[in-house]
Amino acid sequence: MVYVTGDMHGDLARFESPALSRLKKDDTLIICGDFGFLWDGSREEAKILKRLGKKKYNICFIDGTHENFELLNAYPVTEWNGGKVHHIEGNIYHLMRGQIFRLDNLTFFTMGGGESPDIDIRFEENAWSRFEFPSREELLEGAENLEKINCRVDYIITHEPPVKIKSFLSLKDSETASVTGLNTYLEEMSAICQFRRWFFGSMHLDKFISNSHIAVYRNVINAITGEVAR
Numbered sequence: 001m002v003y004v005t006g007d008m009h010g011d012l013a014r015f016e017s018p019a020l021s022r023l024k025k026d027d028t029l030i031i032c033g034d035f036g037f038l039w040d041g042s043r044e045e046a047k048i049l050k051r052l053g054k055k056k057y058n059i060c061f062i063d064g065t066h067e068n069f070e071l072l073n074a075y076p077v078t079e080w081n082g083g084k085v086h087h088i089e090g091n092i093y094h095l096m097r098g099q100i101f102r103l104d105n106l107t108f109f110t111m112g113g114g115e116s117p118d119i120d121i122r123f124e125e126n127a128w129s130r131f132e133f134p135s136r137e138e139l140l141e142g143a144e145n146l147e148k149i150n151c152r153v154d155y156i157i158t159h160e161p162p163v164k165i166k167s168f169l170s171l172k173d174s175e176t177a178s179v180t181g182l183n184t185y186l187e188e189m190s191a192i193c194q195f196r197r198w199f200f201g202s203m204h205l206d207k208f209i210s211n212s213h214i215a216v217y218r219n220v221i222n223a224i225t226g227e228v229a230r
Helices: 012-016 043-052 119-124 136-148 163-172 181-192
Strands: 002-005 028-031 058-061 077-080 083-089 092-095 099-103 106-111 155-158 197-200 213-215
Touching (some): 043 083, 099 136, 106 136, 163 181, 163 213
Parallel strands (some): 058 092, 106 155, 155 197, 197 213
Antiparallel strands (some): 077 083, 083 092
């Protein structure tokens, strides 16, 4: 089975939750960005990655905005279940942008990246990376991969949501949505693609927006059934 959860930001306790402890061999957990366990390249971090890589289930993540992209991109690119990945350690894989993966005979489109809400502060502190936003080549590759399968995919996994979803959620919080070119790209994709469910993590919210769009943070959701794992 395939399960989806939200941003972890290096919180090791998340892996001790009852929902994740019930995952079985050959199950796959997909994290919707900001994995956080690739941050400083320290010896302690390497030990944690080795321990996580020995889990009986696959740990897969797309990138968010709070990543050490220089460290992440230093890993060699390889292929896993039909799409490009960075193989991190053991059963840990970074699912690269614009890829389509086949898991349990179902297709998953991935598009990580976004724009940091604190971009001004991070830029001033020299903590911003230009790699957080998808490149033109990555966006084009994503569009081309979708066209190859007639824009029909079972599941979409992104860090950011489409424009309308982001605006709706920001309106509920009486805030103005910060809309980027990536949100617009995802909105166009939402209009032309056929899919069962779309999961995204950047809003740090657990909410079923509709039958098809799901904001996920701490919940662990069965991608196939849409049910929250307990």
